Amino acid sequence: xxxxxxxxxxxxxxxxxxxxxxxxxxxxxxxxxxxxxxxxxxxxxxxxxxxxxxxxxxxxxxxxxxxxxxxxxxxxxxxxxxxxxxxxxxxxxxxxxxxxxxxxxxxxxxxxxxxxxxxxxxxxxxxxxxxxxxxxxxxxxxxxxxxxxxxxxx
Amino acid sequence: xxxxxxxxxxxxxxxxxxxxxxxxxxxxxxxxxxxxxxxxxxxxxxxxxxxxxxxxxxxxxxxxxxxxxxxxxxxxxxxxxxxxxxxxxxxxxxxxxxxxxxxxxxxxxxxxxxxxxxxxxxxxxxxxxxxxxxxxxxxxxxxxxxxxxxxxxxxxxxxxxxxxxxxxxxxxxxxxxxxxxxxxx
Ligand SMILES: [Zn+2]
Numbered sequence: 001x002x003x004x005x006x007x008x009x010x011x012x013x014x015x016x017x018x019x020x021x022x023x024x025x026x027x028x029x030x031x032x033x034x035x036x037x038x039x040x041x042x043x044x045x046x047x048x049x050x051x052x053x054x055x056x057x058x059x060x061x062x063x064x065x066x067x068x069x070x071x072x073x074x075x076x077x078x079x080x081x082x083x084x085x086x087x088x089x090x091x092x093x094x095x096x097x098x099x100x101x102x103x104x105x106x107x108x109x110x111x112x113x114x115x116x117x118x119x120x121x122x123x124x125x126x127x128x129x130x131x132x133x134x135x136x137x138x139x140x141x142x143x144x145x146x147x148x149x150x151x152x153x154x
Numbered sequence: 155x156x157x158x159x160x161x162x163x164x165x166x167x168x169x170x171x172x173x174x175x176x177x178x179x180x181x182x183x184x185x186x187x188x189x190x191x192x193x194x195x196x197x198x199x200x201x202x203x204x205x206x207x208x209x210x211x212x213x214x215x216x217x218x219x220x221x222x223x224x225x226x227x228x229x230x231x232x233x234x235x236x237x238x239x240x241x242x243x244x245x246x247x248x249x250x251x252x253x254x255x256x257x258x259x260x261x262x263x264x265x266x267x268x269x270x271x272x273x274x275x276x277x278x279x280x281x282x283x284x285x286x287x288x289x290x291x292x293x294x295x296x297x298x299x300x301x302x303x304x305x306x307x308x309x310x311x312x313x314x315x316x317x318x319x320x321x322x323x324x325x326x327x328x329x330x331x332x333x334x335x336x337x338x339x
Contacts, residue, residue, distance in 0.1 A: 017313070017315055017316040017319050018313075018315050020315075020319045020322075021314075021315030021316070021318050021319050022315075024318055024319065024322050025318070028322065037326065037329055038322070038325040038326055038329055039324075039325045039326075039328035039329040039332065040325075041296070041297050041300075043328060043329070043332060044293055044296070044297035044324075044325065044328055045297045045298065047281050047328060048190075048194050048293070048294055048297060048298060049190060049193050049194055050190065050298075051186040051187055051189075051190040051298065052186070054185075054186050054189035054190050054193065057185070057186075057189055057203075058189075058203050058206075059185075060181060060185060060203075060206060060207050060210055061178055061181055063207055064181065064207060064210045064211055064214070065174065065178075067211045068177075068211060068214045068215070
């Protein structure tokens with residue numbers, strides 16, 4: 001009896017689950033006195049709502065079938081699903097690289113200073129000068145340069 | 155037991171191939187068990203029905219994650235238990251909010267006291283109030299399904315030692331309630 005008191009005292013005093021389990025396993029589980037202070041299966045079952053009472057209750061099937069769709073298979077596209085983290089990682093790294101690239105490229109895209117403007121004196125194609133036409137677009141800094149070979153004998 | 159697992163796995167395999175009838179068979183098999191588990195944790199039929207319906211839908215969408223060598227019942231019980239815990243948290247938040255509203259100026263006129271007509275009345279309230287959800291789960295699995303500490307632990311996601319302690323506390327509290335003692339474990 002004193003062992004039971006010690007076991008119960010230790011169980012309450014030391015609220016560390018592993019220790020409490022040790023007390024249960026080493027004494028309470030095998031002690032008839034302590035076992036008599038615990039509900040047995042029948043007593044527990046008498047307080048629980050039994051499955052039999054609920055077996056013929058609500059039919060979930062119509063709602064569940066509606067929610068999951070009549071012909072939808074639960075299988076996800078296996079390849080994409082299994083490698084989803086790889087895809088996400090690749091996309092993230094890709095986005096970062098593109099971000100870095102664009103953060104450097106604006107210096108190249110800036111409109112050149114007037115002194116650095118491209119100036120065409122003449123264009124040669126096949127060692128022969130060709131006619132050059134400039135087309136100004138609506139954008140201030142954009143031109144089209146059109147080169148046309150002179151017609152043979154023209 | 156093993157053949158039951160194999161039968162469940164076979165049904166799951168068929169579901170994965172798009173056989174809806176197989177899923178219906180799974181549901182027929184587990185509706186009673188799921189409701190019993192949920193209602194004994196939540197103590198409310200309506201909440202238990204919500205939880206079961208959500209769990210069946212979620213289980214279907216996650217069937218491809220189920221290990222066909224594993225135990226479907228335990229996998230599904232885990233799903234039910236987790237949803238019960240979510241439900242308890244939501245209800246708690248709602249009642250905290252409700253209490254705040256009620257204690258301040260009456261923004262909403264609620265009269266009479268909120269009662270839940272669908273509450274399970276056949277259960278002994280004294281017993282219900284003394285057990286935590288983990289203890290209720292442990293007690294239910296032990297009493298209804300003869301689960302041991304390891305199996306309870308798998309569903310509670312804790313160590314077998316912790317699961318055994320939950321069960322011990324539940325059994326002790328129940329005995330105290332039956333014997334009319336003050337509960338103190
Ligand atoms: Zn003892």
